[in-house]
Amino acid sequence: MSKSTFPNGTTATLSSSDRPPPIWIGDHIALHFLNSVAAPRGTQIEWIKTGQDFLTWMVAAQSLDLSEAKHLLSQFSARDFDQMAIDAIALREWFRGALTRVKISGVASLSSADIECLNKIMTHDAVYRHIESDAKGKGLRLITKRAWRTPGQVLAPLAIAMADLLCNFDLNLVRNCENPPCTMWFYDRTKGHRRRWCSQAVCGNRAKVAAFRDRQKQKNK
Numbered sequence: 001m002s003k004s005t006f007p008n009g010t011t012a013t014l015s016s017s018d019r020p021p022p023i024w025i026g027d028h029i030a031l032h033f034l035n036s037v038a039a040p041r042g043t044q045i046e047w048i049k050t051g052q053d054f055l056t057w058m059v060a061a062q063s064l065d066l067s068e069a070k071h072l073l074s075q076f077s078a079r080d081f082d083q084m085a086i087d088a089i090a091l092r093e094w095f096r097g098a099l100t101r102v103k104i105s106g107v108a109s110l111s112s113a114d115i116e117c118l119n120k121i122m123t124h125d126a127v128y129r130h131i132e133s134d135a136k137g138k139g140l141r142l143i144t145k146r147a148w149r150t151p152g153q154v155l156a157p158l159a160i161a162m163a164d165l166l167c168n169f170d171l172n173l174v175r176n177c178e179n180p181p182c183t184m185w186f187y188d189r190t191k192g193h194r195r196r197w198c199s200q201a202v203c204g205n206r207a208k209v210a211a212f213r214d215r216q217k218q219k220n221k
């Protein structure tokens with residue numbers, strides 16, 4: 001666990017212990033983000049309740065690396081992080097609605113206001129190129145870094161992930177788990193594109209057990 005301190009003295013940890021770790025079944029960062037609230041075993045779990053949760057989730061999702069997270073902690077206040085979490089959840093739920101519409105009616109169902117929502121957040125992204133020594137210290141490598149100037153920038157990697165999904169991926173392969181109470185989304189990267197469940201072990205097995213019970217009921221009628 002990595003511990004950091006907000007400028008106002010609040011201690012922030014980069015992990016949370018009051019709920020299970022997030023479930024990474026989305027196979028795309030934008031879908032992982034939708035699954036940051038889910039009910040994998042019937043009870044809804046919200047992984048982004050606070051600014052600290054948001055930062056923890058971003059690091060766990062590899063949308064931020066640890067050094068970026070520590071830099072952000074030194075740059076912004078706890079209140080900034082809590083506002084980021086509120087804005088992140090608003091973005092997440094907007095995207096859930098937009099993606100649901102796209103799944104039903106195609107990308108034409110996205111309004112110019114929808115597109116502008118992502119475009120606006122992406123204008124805040126501030127990337128620059130940076131030369132550093134390679135891991136062995138013998139050569140140089142050119143990498144891309146982000147300059148973090150405003151709290152609003154922290155949503156940019158998520159908006160980019162959403163835009164990437166909408167623009168660069170086959171949206172027929174974006175699916176909701178077929179288990180009705182399950183709200184998990186995933187990108188079907190299987191060879192035959194027949195993935196039906198967030199997890200075969202959880203929802204797949206539940207569906208099998210339910211189908212077995214139905215067959216038994218029919219037999220006993």
Ligand SMILES: [Zn+2]
Binds near residue numbers: 179
């Ligand atoms: Zn499921």
